[in-house]
Amino acid sequence: MSPDLENEDLERRLHGALEAVDPGERFVPGVLARIAAEPAHAQRPPRAAAVVSWLAFGLAASVVVAVLLAHEWQLRRIEEGREARRQLVEALRVTDEKLNLAYRAVNTQQQAAPAEHSGA
Amino acid sequence: MWRWLLGPVAALGASVALAAPPARLVLPDFEDLAAKATESVNISLDTALLGLAAGFLDSSDPEDAATKELIGGLKGIYVRSYTFGADFAYPSAQVDLVRKQLAAPAWQRLLEVNSSREHTHVDIYVSVDRGVANGLAIIASEPREFTIVNIVGSIDLAKLHRLEGKFGVPKLALPQGNDGGKDDRQPDK
Numbered sequence: 001m002s003p004d005l006e007n008e009d010l011e012r013r014l015h016g017a018l019e020a021v022d023p024g025e026r027f028v029p030g031v032l033a034r035i036a037a038e039p040a041h042a043q044r045p046p047r048a049a050a051v052v053s054w055l056a057f058g059l060a061a062s063v064v065v066a067v068l069l070a071h072e073w074q075l076r077r078i079e080e081g082r083e084a085r086r087q088l089v090e091a092l093r094v095t096d097e098k099l100n101l102a103y104r105a106v107n108t109q110q111q112a113a114p115a116e117h118s119g120a
Numbered sequence: 121m122w123r124w125l126l127g128p129v130a131a132l133g134a135s136v137a138l139a140a141p142p143a144r145l146v147l148p149d150f151e152d153l154a155a156k157a158t159e160s161v162n163i164s165l166d167t168a169l170l171g172l173a174a175g176f177l178d179s180s181d182p183e184d185a186a187t188k189e190l191i192g193g194l195k196g197i198y199v200r201s202y203t204f205g206a207d208f209a210y211p212s213a214q215v216d217l218v219r220k221q222l223a224a225p226a227w228q229r230l231l232e233v234n235s236s237r238e239h240t241h242v243d244i245y246v247s248v249d250r251g252v253a254n255g256l257a258i259i260a261s262e263p264r265e266f267t268i269v270n271i272v273g274s275i276d277l278a279k280l281h282r283l284e285g286k287f288g289v290p291k292l293a294l295p296q297g298n299d300g301g302k303d304d305r306q307p308d309k
Contacts, residue, residue, distance in 0.1 A: 077172075080172060081172050081173065081176040082176060084169045084173035084176070085173045085176040087169075087173070088165060088170065088173040088187070088191065088197065089187070090161060090199075091163045091165060091197045091269070092187070092190070094161060094163075094199050094201050094269060095197075095199070095258065095271065098269060099244075101240060101242055101260055101262070102231060102242040102258075102260070104235070105233035105234070105235040105238065105240055105242060106231070106233050108235055108238075109233065109235075
């Protein structure tokens, strides 16, 4: 085949390949449908990120609340302990006071008894 | 000072062997007394609260250490004390409810003293289980004060005495020896 014939053949094949072809009536709706569908796929990563963010926030908030509750519990425990200590000291004071009262009464009776005997 | 009580306690402990008695008394509300009192003391310390209080006693402090040692064997301290502005005749019904619980053989009356001069009446009872005193009850009536103390557990009266003059526990300079009443008072400092 001569070079001229080769060029003509190539040109004819290119022309045939580049010839406009009607894609059909369903092409445009299909493309539009895919375009419409793509943004939905594109939104997934931001939603997942938001969920992760909320989870992190929730976890951090839980830790803060737990720390605050523990602190509150500790303060209350200290207050209860101090109050228990105060009541213990008061209870021992009252007990000793009444034992002393009994002792005084016994002592008074014992002192009075010899006096009565000596007076008799 | 309280050695004069230790002898009778030991004697009772040695002679009485009983099943575990309920050393904890059921104390009435005493609402009538509380309503008429100018000052009320209502203390209920069970084992848990005693343990909590012990945790707030500083072992390096001698007074706190003595208190910690004293309450080591205790299971509860219950105090009801009412002070009145004028001489007051206590309704005996509620007091009788307490006295009924202090019956033999679980409880033994250790001491009953009546002072006509001071118009005071003090009863001291001890609860003994298998030779060991495991409870103490004091009922003290004075013209303007009525007090019930119930201590559950083994209490060392000598250790209690060591606290005298501390924590507001009155220091009365009473005899220290076991002389059965010999008056060897020391002047209060």
